[in-house]
Amino acid sequence: MVSGLTLKEAARKPDGIAPGHRLCAGCDETVIARMILKATRGPTIATSATGCLEVATSIFPYTAWNLPWIHSAFENAAATASGIEAAWQAMRKKGKGPLAEYETVDIIAFAGDGGTYDIGLQALSGALERGHDFTYVLLDNEAYMNTGIQRSGGTPFAASTTTSPAGKVIPGKREWKKPIDEIVIAHGIPYVATLSAAWPLDVIRKARKAFEVEGPAFLHAIVPCTRGWRYPQEKTIEISRLAVQTCFFPLYECRFEEGRPVYKLSGPSAAIARRPESKKPVLEYLEMQGRFRHLFRPERRDDLIDSIQAWVDQNWQILLEKVG
């Protein structure tokens, strides 16, 4: 039962990812991935697209994965997960093969924002359209951090990356963040949710719902990156909390019922909807991160800060209208 999941119970469950992996100190990716793997119901198979999580957990001859794990190329995590699901279904139908005995298998595809927004979008779209029963986890650190902080479709406006550097003329990335959740929701899949590591129980419960639902589920997690976002390594959780409190990254879930998407705000975002005065200005989120430093020094760019605030407010308003 979903409601029976508690932090104390989950804390006693062994981790899906062992220590000794080589992600940076203060990286949020394993925080989210470990929480999600705590929510599994039993037999689990994971696959990762190329990205920080994949390269840092599988450096030969070591593997950090305590469960069956398949490496994917950058673009095909969703296709690999589809294949795993199809193989399991075929084995169950024939009644033979190593997976035939399992009633449920939690199949999880972990991919970063590069492997989802840009490179993996067609494989993801295909897998969602075919309706395979798997969970796709987007670990969104808003740039290609693994190869050295190149911009991706998930990089927010005005963020400085190595391929969209902030200079005298161009203030960082000039495009806005791609609305990946809406693209996925438009496929009419049964469950979509956004996650922030600052609320562990929320992450675990949403992950369990994603596993239990029949058909594809999509989890979109904000994953602050201490190297790419340029902040002190101990602030990781605080930044993922601020992203939600400023409504830069609202937490909600979306189910598909009777042919239409039904949105529901989760705990912290629902609290902001009830008390709009508790919504923090996006300034607090921006000034903690070095990738937005050019908005404050050498001279303060209020025009850019205001346009980011306007973008946040507009998206939040649209979401509130959808929630109803």
Added chain:
Amino acid sequence: MSERFPGWRELPKGAVSPKSSIEYKTGDWGVEKPGIDLGRCTQCTLCHFFCPEGAITISEDGHPEVGMDYCKGCGVCAEECPVKCIEMVRKR
């Protein structure tokens, strides 16, 4: 690295990595380590979830234990502890 690892011809099909990363100690990465005041700990288990390494485990009696073999000293646990009973101290 005098130890020899099996090459790709000798490995089982599917390229299964022969070793678990728990044999790879990352404890020497950091300059600081968490010191936990267990007297004030409320056993909320949040440090276990927020540890990026999974180095903090919860013992039988509900208290956190830090695996110093793996702790990279990032300080997330000290920052996020609700009762601030974790303090980062310099490794010697």
